[in-house]
Amino acid sequence: MGNNQPIFETTTLWDFPTQNYGGKPHGDNKYPGVTPAFVTWNLIQRYTKEGDLVIDPMCGSGTTIDVCKEENRKVLGFDIVPYRADIKQADARNLPLDDEIADFVFIDSPYSDNIKYNNHQDNIGNISCEYPQFFEELEKVAREINRILKPWKYMAWVIGDQAKKKTFTPVGFKIYSILERCFKPVDVICVTRHNQTSNTPVWHHRARKYNFYLRGFKYLIIMQKVDKENLISNCSLGKEDGIEFVVDHIKSKDKGRINNINNGQTLCIEHNLIEKNKTKREIA
Numbered sequence: 001m002g003n004n005q006p007i008f009e010t011t012t013l014w015d016f017p018t019q020n021y022g023g024k025p026h027g028d029n030k031y032p033g034v035t036p037a038f039v040t041w042n043l044i045q046r047y048t049k050e051g052d053l054v055i056d057p058m059c060g061s062g063t064t065i066d067v068c069k070e071e072n073r074k075v076l077g078f079d080i081v082p083y084r085a086d087i088k089q090a091d092a093r094n095l096p097l098d099d100e101i102a103d104f105v106f107i108d109s110p111y112s113d114n115i116k117y118n119n120h121q122d123n124i125g126n127i128s129c130e131y132p133q134f135f136e137e138l139e140k141v142a143r144e145i146n147r148i149l150k151p152w153k154y155m156a157w158v159i160g161d162q163a164k165k166k167t168f169t170p171v172g173f174k175i176y177s178i179l180e181r182c183f184k185p186v187d188v189i190c191v192t193r194h195n196q197t198s199n200t201p202v203w204h205h206r207a208r209k210y211n212f213y214l215r216g217f218k219y220l221i222i223m224q225k226v227d228k229e230n231l232i233s234n235c236s237l238g239k240e241d242g243i244e245f246v247v248d249h250i251k252s253k254d255k256g257r258i259n260n261i262n263n264g265q266t267l268c269i270e271h272n273l274i275e276k277n278k279t280k281r282e283i284a
């Protein structure tokens, strides 16, 4: 392999000097917000095998399609405004797909309204992340991904934060907490940003002078679809005398999904608390 070939990453910090690898294009590196092809390549190696079906609901210039085809994966790419003929027109909140067909889902969504992809009325990239509606719409996308993904399979979501006119919006953390409601967290990777338009001496000068930071990385959030019954969540209900009870809801498959004391399972105060495994903390 030459220097420009992808490396199978082993840490949670990924830094690729260029968008593309190898001799052929993967997506279009002139497309605004294009995904580094190295990211897709790494995810495909880790979470899929040859012949698996990969789906990208916001496919942009088609990076996922090009990488997957080269790596002998089946692939379907959608976008609200398709950039090429092999991308299908669809809204990522309502994909024309049956339930539980995907072996892996990759998505690099808008982070806010910072990039003008198109003027389509359903383009989520026309909504600012400073409005709650931005996250409400992306939550619908997350739930749609959950619907099309086979149980126990993985998804990965690229997202960046926004700092605009002294207002910082931690878009990555907010998306993480949305995803946590639908999936089991697997890991979070930082992908170094290189070719953004603000990577110029003028912007570096402004960042020092006006005391703000330029975005240096994006998050790559990796999650797994687990059976809802196997999700462990802190209920945090049952506030009593300044104490908040935090109890895990656990219904494991091998216990027949039955919550009872004989199974060693727990319920919160709201849902008929069993004392075992209960923890409590002071409410601040």
Ligand SMILES: C[S@@+](CC[C@H](N)C(=O)[O-])C[C@H]1O[C@@H](n2cnc3c(N)ncnc32)[C@H](O)[C@@H]1O
Residues within 6 Å of the ligand: 027, 028, 031, 032, 033, 034, 035, 036, 057, 058, 059, 060, 061, 062, 063, 064, 078, 079, 080, 081, 090, 091, 092, 093, 108, 109, 110, 117, 118, 122, 123, 124, 125
């Ligand atoms: C960051 S770009 C994707 C880049 C792509 N991964 C690539 O490598 O070229 C985000 C994409 O989301 C698309 N998009 C925005 N809202 C959408 C929606 N509701 N349904 C489907 N695609 C949408 C935009 O048109 C844009 O192409």
